[in-house]
Amino acid sequence: MSIAQNPVWTLSGFGDEIDPDPKIQAAVLLALGASHIEVRSAWGTNVAELTDAQVSDLRAILDETGMKVSAVASPIGKVDISLPAEHEVERLRRIIEVAKALDTKYIRMFSFFRSADQTPESIRGAVMERMSLLAGLAEESGVMLIHENEKDIYGDTPDRVLDILETVNSPALRAAWDNANFVQVGVQPYTDGYAKIRPYLEYLQVKDAVAATGQVVPTGAGDGQLMETLSALRQDGYVGFASLEPHLAVQNELGGFSGPAEFGVAARAFRSATDAAGVTLA
Template sequence: MTQTTRPTRPTQATRPTWTLSGFGDEIDQDPVVQAAVLQALGAHHIEVRSAWGVNIVDLDEDSLDRLAGILSERSMGVSAIASPIGKVDVSLPVEHEVERLTRAIAAAHRLGSGFIRIFSFYRGDGVSVESIRDDVLQRMRALAALAEASGVVLLHENEKDVYGDTPERVLDVIESVGSDHLRVAWDSANFVQVGVGRPFDDAYAMLRPHFAYLQVKDALSASGEVRPAGEGDGQVLETLTALRDDGYAGFASLEPHLTDVNALGGFSGPEAFGRAGRAFRTLTDQIGVRLA
C-alpha cells in the first residue's frame, strides 16, 4: 500500500536505537532455533511465550532453568514474558489469574525480564462489553497490585475481543487502575482488526503517555489478514516516526502471525518470520532508527 508519511532521517549523531526482539515460538518450538533465527535478524533479545511447546506459565523449574541456560549461552536477553494472563473469560474467579500471574512473575525473575504481557479478559456470547467493566477492573487492579509487590511491569495488549481492544477502552483500563506497573503494549494490527481504521490518527496521542512496549505487525482493514509491518493499514510507518520523534528508546518485538493464528497466539516459521523482520528493518532504516 502507499504510505502517506514522508519522514526525515536523523543525522548519524542523533540516530536513535531501539532494542529488537521477537516472539520466539513464532519461529519454532525449540528455543535453540528461536534464538538462532532472531540473532540472524540482528536481535539480542527474545520475547518468551512458550518453549518446547509448553506455555511459559506451565514450565516447571527445571525447564525454566534449562531455558535460562540456553539463552545465557547465546547472550540473549528476555524483553518480556508473553503470558496468557487475562486471555480467559471474565467469569472466572479473580484468584484464577492472580495465581497464574504468580507463575509468570517467577518466570520473569528467573529469565531476567521486568515486563509481562497480559490481557483484559474475554466475555461470553451475548454478554455486552459494558456489562463486564467492573469485573475487568477488579481483576486488573488485583493483577497490578501483585505486579507492584513483585517489581514487574504489566503490559496490556489490545487483543481483539478482550475488554480493552479499542483505544478508548485501553485508556479506560490504564487510567482506572492507575498503576505505574500497568502500561500499554501497542499492536497496530490488533487495532485494525477491531475496526480502528487509522490507529495512529485515532489512538496514538491518546495512549502515548502510557506507551511502554511496541509489538510489530500490520493488518489489512478489508479482511483482517495480518501482514508484515508497512504492508497493511495499521499506519505503522506513521507510528514509528512519531515514536522516533518522541524519543522512544524501548523494545520493538516482532509478532508476525503470518502462517497461523490461534487462541493462544500465532505462528510464522523461520522463513516468514525473517520476512517480517526484514520488512520492519526497512521501515526503521527509512526513518533513521537503529535496531540492536
C-alpha cells in the same frame, strides 16, 4: 541526519513464532540482528506451564547464546471474565517467578474475554477489579504488566485501553501497543489511538494487518499506519523494545506462528521501515 544521531530501539521477537525449540528460536533471532527474545512458549509448552527445570534449561540456552529476554508473553487475562478473580492472580504469581528467573521485568497480559451475550460495558466492573488485583501484585513484586490491545477482550479499542490504564492507575500497568490488533477491530491505530495511549506506551509489538480482511501482513503491507506510528515514536523519544510478532503462517486466539523464513520476511520489512523512519535497531 547521520545514523549515529538516530534513536536506538531494542529488537526482540516472539521466539515460538519461529520454532518450538528455543535453540532454534535464539539462532534465528540472532541472525536477524535481535539481541532479545520474547518468551511465550518453549518446547511447545506455554510459559505458564513451564517447570522450574525447564525454566532453568531455557535460561541456560539463552545465556549461552547471549540472548536476553525482553518480556514474558503470558496468557494472563486471556480467559473468560466468568472465572474467579483469584484464578489469574494465582497464575500471575507463577509467571512472576518465571519472569524473575529469566531476568525481565515485563509481563505481557490481556483484559479478559466475554461471552457472546455480554457487552464490554457489562463486564467493565469485573475487568477493573481483576486488573487492579493483578497490577497490585505486580507492583508488590517489582515487575511491570504490559497490556496488549487484543481483539475481543475488554481493552481492544483505544478508548477502553485508556479506561483501564486511567482507572487502575498503577505504575505497574502500562500499554503494549499493537497496530495490527487495532486494525482488526476497525480502528485506525495512529489516527484514533496514538495520542490517547502514548503517555502509557511502554512496549511496541510489531505486526501489520489489512483492514478489509483482518489478515496479518509484514510491516507496511497493511492498514496499520506503521510509518506514522514509528515516526511519531521516534519524534517522541521512544527508546524501548520493538518485538516482532508476525503471525504470517497461522493466527489463532492463543497466538500465532510464522516459521523461520516468514519471520525473516517480517523482520526485514520492519527494519526497512525503521530505517526510513530514522530509527536504528539493535
